[in-house]
Amino acid sequence: MTPEMGPAVxxxxxLLSTGLARGAVxxxxxxxxxxxxxxxxxxxFAQAAMAIVPVYVAFAVTSASGSYWLGLxxxxxxxxxxxxxxxxxxxxxxxxDNPLPGIIVAIGLVMVLQAGLAIAFGPDHRPxxxxxxxxxxxxGGVSVLSPYDLFVLIVAAVVMGGFAILFNRTSIGLQLRAxxxxxxxxxxxxxxxxxxxxxxxxxxxxxxxxxxxxxVPTGLGLDPHxxxxxxxxxxxxxxxxxxxxxxxALVAGLVVGVLASLVTGYxxxxxxxLAVLALLTVVLLVRPHGLFAARxxxxx
Amino acid sequence: xxxxxxxxxxxxxxLRAGLLTLLALGATFLLDPYRNYQLATSAGVFAxxxxxxxxxxLTGQLSLGHAVLMAxxxxxxxxxxxxxAGALAGAEGEVADGVVGWLLPLLAGVGGALVAxxxxxxxxxxxxxxxxxxxxxxxxxxxxxxxxSAASTIPGLSGAQGISAPFVPVPDTLAALIAVEQWHAWLAxxxxxxxxxxxVALRAGRAGLRMRAVHDDxxxxxxxxxxxxxxxxxxxxxxSLAAGLGGVVLAIVTQQVSPGAYGxxxxxxxxxxxxVGGLGSLGGAAIGAVLVTLLPWVVDQATxxxxxxxxxxxxxxxxxxxxxxVVIVVTVLWPGGLSxxxxxxxxxxxxxxxxxxxxxxxxxx
Numbered sequence: 001m002t003p004e005m006g007p008a009v010x011x012x013x014x015l016l017s018t019g020l021a022r023g024a025v026x027x028x029x030x031x032x033x034x035x036x037x038x039x040x041x042x043x044x045f046a047q048a049a050m051a052i053v054p055v056y057v058a059f060a061v062t063s064a065s066g067s068y069w070l071g072l073x074x075x076x077x078x079x080x081x082x083x084x085x086x087x088x089x090x091x092x093x094x095x096x097d098n099p100l101p102g103i104i105v106a107i108g109l110v111m112v113l114q115a116g117l118a119i120a121f122g123p124d125h126r127p128x129x130x131x132x133x134x135x136x137x138x139x140g141g142v143s144v145l146s147p148y149d150l151f152v153l154i155v156a157a158v159v160m161g162g163f164a165i166l167f168n169r170t171s172i173g174l175q176l177r178a179x180x181x182x183x184x185x186x187x188x189x190x191x192x193x194x195x196x197x198x199x200x201x202x203x204x205x206x207x208x209x210x211x212x213x214x215x216v217p218t219g220l221g222l223d224p225h226x227x228x229x230x231x232x233x234x235x236x237x238x239x240x241x242x243x244x245x246x247x248x249a250l251v252a253g254l255v256v257g258v259l260a261s262l263v264t265g266y267x268x269x270x271x272x273x274l275a276v277l278a279l280l281t282v283v284l285l286v287r288p289h290g291l292f293a294a295r296x297x298x299x300x
Numbered sequence: 301x302x303x304x305x306x307x308x309x310x311x312x313x314x315l316r317a318g319l320l321t322l323l324a325l326g327a328t329f330l331l332d333p334y335r336n337y338q339l340a341t342s343a344g345v346f347a348x349x350x351x352x353x354x355x356x357x358l359t360g361q362l363s364l365g366h367a368v369l370m371a372x373x374x375x376x377x378x379x380x381x382x383x384x385a386g387a388l389a390g391a392e393g394e395v396a397d398g399v400v401g402w403l404l405p406l407l408a409g410v411g412g413a414l415v416a417x418x419x420x421x422x423x424x425x426x427x428x429x430x431x432x433x434x435x436x437x438x439x440x441x442x443x444x445x446x447x448x449s450a451a452s453t454i455p456g457l458s459g460a461q462g463i464s465a466p467f468v469p470v471p472d473t474l475a476a477l478i479a480v481e482q483w484h485a486w487l488a489x490x491x492x493x494x495x496x497x498x499x500v501a502l503r504a505g506r507a508g509l510r511m512r513a514v515h516d517d518x519x520x521x522x523x524x525x526x527x528x529x530x531x532x533x534x535x536x537x538x539x540s541l542a543a544g545l546g547g548v549v550l551a552i553v554t555q556q557v558s559p560g561a562y563g564x565x566x567x568x569x570x571x572x573x574x575x576v577g578g579l580g581s582l583g584g585a586a587i588g589a590v591l592v593t594l595l596p597w598v599v600d601q602a603t604x605x606x607x608x609x610x611x612x613x614x615x616x617x618x619x620x621x622x623x624x625x626v627v628i629v630v631t632v633l634w635p636g637g638l639s640x641x642x643x644x645x646x647x648x649x650x651x652x653x654x655x656x657x658x659x660x661x662x663x664x665x
Contacts (some may be wrong), residue, residue: 045437090632095635098360104362115620119614235441270449284431
């Protein structure tokens with residue numbers, strides 16, 4: 001960082017570093033969508049609503065006990081439980097031969113959860129405080145990441161590293177992957193496939209809850225729809241990355257986060273959703289199954 | 301078999317459509333102004349839900365963004381109608397009155413709405429032709445989320461505040477007979493009839509057969525000479541046009557178009573209406589549309605007596621919880637929705653038997 005950098009470069013550095021932090025949250029949420037897609041071969045359209053319920057739990061626990069970390073732990077546990085309950089008691093009842101009933105049930109779940117939260121906690125935005133300062137560091141006269149952004153990046157990196165080890169280096173991870181790719185063969189080989197699907201849902205919703213919890217202090221505050229835009233952006237990232245690929249979700253999440261930050265900084269905040277929509281449309285038209293995915297099957 | 305005798309089928313269909321429209325027009329005389337306003341609103345919602353249910357039920361493409369297509373119709377109507385009304389006033393030096401004063405802007409507005417919603421529907425349809433279930437649903441969801449941004453970015457749409465649509469006054473010859481709400485209900489019924497009748501014809505005719513063929517097995521349809529891409533795109537455009545006309549109705553009734561009225565919540569309500577009525581059933585769409593228009597009002601009435609804080613929390617949320625529960629229950633226990641239920645009640649034992657054999661064959665496959 002040299003002192004003769006102009007204000008234009010300073011601005012660019014600031015936008016890039018903020019975009020990276022936002023992108024890390026996006027990548028986490030996109031990863032949660034990928035995990036559930038790998039487990040159940042379905043996009044969970046209720047992910048935003050299911051992620052925001054644990055955030056409310058964290059909010060309640062933190063305001064009661066005063067500890068952010070206790071709230072965070074409760075959010076992860078609630079997320080995992082919610083994932084298990086929804087998978088076992090609701091989605092198993094839905095016909096699996098085509099994706100439509102699953103999506104429609106997810107939409108019903110979104111309505112129940114979000115409106116239920118609004119009834120239970122009232123319609124107002126609740127301010128949420130970050131555990132670290134959100135004022136950016138000053139590096140050689142250029143403002144870059146804030147301590148909170150740094151915290152977000154570290155948490156995201158740790159979680160992703162953890163998942164990489166879990167999926168690639170452990171027996172559970174092998175069973176999870178086997179159950180997702182070849183359920184019948186795995187069952188013959190002694191993998192408890194339904195249990196693996198439930199585990200996938202638990203991991204996915206806990207991750208999504210973590211992402212939503214990290215996002216909320218940087219936004220307007222906590223309300224039942226706080227994660228809706230996050231879901232749409234993360235869906236775009238997951239699709240761009242190929243839905244099946246954790247690495248794709250990570251890369252695409254960071255790309256979408258930086259893109260949204262740059263568009264917000266150079267055009268306006270209102271233009272960012274349009275940019276994401278345009279990116280999603282272009283990628284879907286060029287590669288309908290995403291950039292990193294293998295082709296599914298011949299159609300004709 | 302149903303498509304063979306197209307001519308007499310067509311006449312019958314038109315007769316039935318005309319009869320139903322007349323019946324609806326007659327019913328407006330029995331309703332007070334507020335009920336007529338609700339009737340007009342449900343008619344607009346019905347047009348959009350009819351388009352959506354045809355799309356989802358026959359081709360299996362789920363759109364979560366039909367509210368945006370309605371908004372496109374509404375904006376197209378408001379902009380064109382305002383412009384034509386202004387041009388007429390400018391040409392004559394004073395506000396044009398008589399039939400021309402309102403009919404010309406109305407017709408031009410409907411044309412504008414069809415162009416706007418049709419163009420957006422064509423773009424989406426081209427994407428939809430290449431996409432399957434979750435991808436299309438996600439793309440249309442992103443579209444709904446981007447609507448407020450689009451409204452504030454595209455010049456002339458005035459952002460969150462929205463634009464106003466010209467007021468359509470009661471014609472002089474009818475002024476003594478009916479109130480403005482009833483007149484708007486008439487317009488709403490007329491526009492909705494124009495939107496839904498072609499859908500009924502398409503569904504019963506060759507196009508409906510093609511859509512079902514593509515939905516059931518794309519490869520088989522392609523081998524039989526049906527182009528799945530074209531069928532899917534066409535279905536999306538037709539569905540969008542119906543939604544656009546629904547947007548026209550709401551613009552006429554409320555005299556304004558704003559992005560807030562066509563948000564995610566409303567878009568999901570359209571899906572709810574289609575699911576509850578039974579995907580693919582146009583009669584079911586009518587029931588679903590009335591339900592999503594009236595239930596919020598019923599809940600408001602019911603919660604009015606509660607203490608202020610509780611009432612405030614329940615308002616606008618309780619009905620959403622109910623709708624969510626209903627959608628889940630219908631999808632899990634009762635696929636086919638209300639229309640299927642009504643039909644099976646009427647069915648004789650014999651057809652039930654043949655249906656059972658059919659079911660058996662399906663599971664065997």
